[in-house]
Amino acid sequence: MTEVVVVGGYDALAEAYEWLISDAKLAPVEFASSFDDVLGVLPSNAHVLNCSCGTGQLAVGLAGRGMRVVETDASEAMVRRTAELSEKCRASVRTVRANWHELPDHFDDDTFDMVFCVDNSLHHAEGARGRVAALEAMSRLLRRGGRLVLTSRTWELVRPRGTRLDIGDRLVRRNGRNAVVVYRWDIAPNWADEHRTEIVIAQLDAAGSVLARSELLSS
Numbered sequence: 187m188t189e190v191v192v193v194g195g196y197d198a199l200a201e202a203y204e205w206l207i208s209d210a211k212l213a214p215v216e217f218a219s220s221f222d223d224v225l226g227v228l229p230s231n232a233h234v235l236n237c238s239c240g241t242g243q244l245a246v247g248l249a250g251r252g253m254r255v256v257e258t259d260a261s262e263a264m265v266r267r268t269a270e271l272s273e274k275c276r277a278s279v280r281t282v283r284a285n286w287h288e289l290p291d292h293f294d295d296d297t298f299d300m301v302f303c304v305d306n307s308l309h310h311a312e313g314a315r316g317r318v319a320a321l322e323a324m325s326r327l328l329r330r331g332g333r334l335v336l337t338s339r340t341w342e343l344v345r346p347r348g349t350r351l352d353i354g355d356r357l358v359r360r361n362g363r364n365a366v367v368v369y370r371w372d373i374a375p376n377w378a379d380e381h382r383t384e385i386v387i388a389q390l391d392a393a394g395s396v397l398a399r400s401e402l403l404s405s
């Protein structure tokens with residue numbers, strides 16, 4: 187029997203987010219190490235903000251290096267998961283729920299040595315204006331000479347493949363459960379138009395039942 191749970195937004199996706207991230211990113215130390223080149227310029231007690239924190243692996247990795255870490259996200263559930271992981275790992279991390287444009291309401295200008303907005307995050311801002319507003323908010327919070335670390339999906343590679351279904355070719359095992367992950371890409375004709383990505387995480391149990399969670403994301 188297949189049960190299909192259709193959910194919306196990162197709030198709902200948070201519960202199954204680990205099936206979407208790589209083994210390397212699941213491990214806090216490894217996730218933080220992937221930024222060794224930029225982290226090397228910081229003092230050991232640097233004040234860092236990660237403003238789309240997801241489920242908190244980077245937070246724990248950064249705190250483990252002795253940094254003063256603040257984690258924010260628009261999704262309450264993501265912020266909760268970051269707080270839970272930090273507590274479980276005994277990492278000292280402050281968490282705040284905030285959209286990018288709300289960041290200046292929570293923090294003074296010139297507060298952080300480094301701001302992270304990594305993985306596939308910034309493209310969720312609404313259009314060019316939304317991206318500029320988000321970047322302006324991040325920029326205000328950086329100290330003079332501070333750095334913004336921004337990474338993103340390579341849309342130059344995603345777009346040419348057009349609208350399509352990408353079905354994972356391996357089971358992903360997390361928390362003792364296997365899942366198949368499926369992405370449905372809805373690629374708009376123009377760069378500036380809304381692109382949609384539906385993600386399905388189909389978890390299988392030992393008895394053969396399938397629990398499929400589906401979420402629609404907008405970029």
Ligand SMILES: C[S@@+](CC[C@H](N)C(=O)[O-])C[C@H]1O[C@@H](n2cnc3c(N)ncnc32)[C@H](O)[C@@H]1O
Binds near residue numbers: 207239285287304306
């Ligand atoms: C693909 S996840 C990346 C999470 C994390 N950075 C990582 O690398 O695992 C995108 C994140 O951006 C957050 N996000 C989306 N729109 C946002 C907004 N307007 N303001 C702040 N965070 C946002 C989502 O809630 C989600 O946690």
